[in-house]
Amino acid sequence: SFFSWLEDEDYIVKSPVRRIRRVKTAVIAKEVLTDEELEALRDFCTSPRDLALVDMLASTGMRVGELVRLNIEDVDLQERECIVTGKGNKQRPVYFDARTKRHLQLYIESRQDTNPALFVSLRGEAPERISICGVEHRVRTLGKRAGIRRVHPHKFRRTLATHAIDKGMPIEQVQRLLGHAKIDTTMHYAMVNQSNVKASHRRYLE
Numbered sequence: 001s002f003f004s005w006l007e008d009e010d011y012i013v014k015s016p017v018r019r020i021r022r023v024k025t026a027v028i029a030k031e032v033l034t035d036e037e038l039e040a041l042r043d044f045c046t047s048p049r050d051l052a053l054v055d056m057l058a059s060t061g062m063r064v065g066e067l068v069r070l071n072i073e074d075v076d077l078q079e080r081e082c083i084v085t086g087k088g089n090k091q092r093p094v095y096f097d098a099r100t101k102r103h104l105q106l107y108i109e110s111r112q113d114t115n116p117a118l119f120v121s122l123r124g125e126a127p128e129r130i131s132i133c134g135v136e137h138r139v140r141t142l143g144k145r146a147g148i149r150r151v152h153p154h155k156f157r158r159t160l161a162t163h164a165i166d167k168g169m170p171i172e173q174v175q176r177l178l179g180h181a182k183i184d185t186t187m188h189y190a191m192v193n194q195s196n197v198k199a200s201h202r203r204y205l206e
Contacts, residue, residue: 003016003017030158031149031150032155032158032162033148033151037146037148038054038058040146040148041054041139041142041143041146041151043146044142044145047122048103048106048107049110049119049120049122050138050142051103051106051107052103052106052119053067053119054139054142054156055096055099055104056096056100057139057153057156058156059095059099059100059160060082060094060095060100060160061156061159061161061164061177062084062094063084063153063154063157063179064132064135064136064153064154065132066086066094066179067084067135067153068117068131068135069084069085070082070084070118070119071116071117071118072108072116072117073116074118075104075118077101077104077105080096080097080098081094081095082094082096084179086179087179087181090179092176092179095177113126113127115128115129117129119135121134135153136152139151139152139156140152160178161174161178161186164177171183171187
């Protein structure tokens with residue numbers, strides 16, 4: 001990556017590692033959250049903020065960096081959508097379900113501060129915008145309480161992509177939903193359920 005950057009920025013004429021073949025590594029199926037695990041995480045939420053935060057991650061599949069940059073004014077509760085700013089400062093709409101809408105409403109109504117951020121810390125008289133580390137720490141804590149291994153914000157994103165493809169959403173739409181520039185990236189995120197592959201084989205090929 002470093003030599004490619006040097007070449008792109010014209011510091012060198014040609015990358016010396018071009019002739020080196022990439023090492024093939026095993027493709028490991030990464031874990032996703034089950035419906036039961038998502039419910040367990042919700043059960044262990046101790047504040048309206050945590051419940052809204054878990055639901056936003058689970059129903060939108062947004063990046064944690066996109067989540068922490070959200071302001072209240074970015075959220076349209078009526079249409080159940082919000083505008084997030086992703087990589088390269090590109091904006092896109094993401095959508096959430098009715099349960100997330102309800103929990104967002106309860107959380108926003110419980111707020112007594114004037115911070116424009118959608119998600120804020122729960123400490124101090126003047127709450128600050130929650131940080132990426134803050135979100136990571138909170139969902140990891142909830143995961144430990146619920147007895148779920150390796151809970152992190154990115155796992156919600158992978159879970160949404162997998163469930164969307166399992167339920168028949170076209171991969172191009174999943175790509176747009178996640179804000180991926182290349183469809184190959186979307187395919188890496190989604191681990192298609194093998195039972196669905198079997199059902200599709202019987203439906204289309206037998």
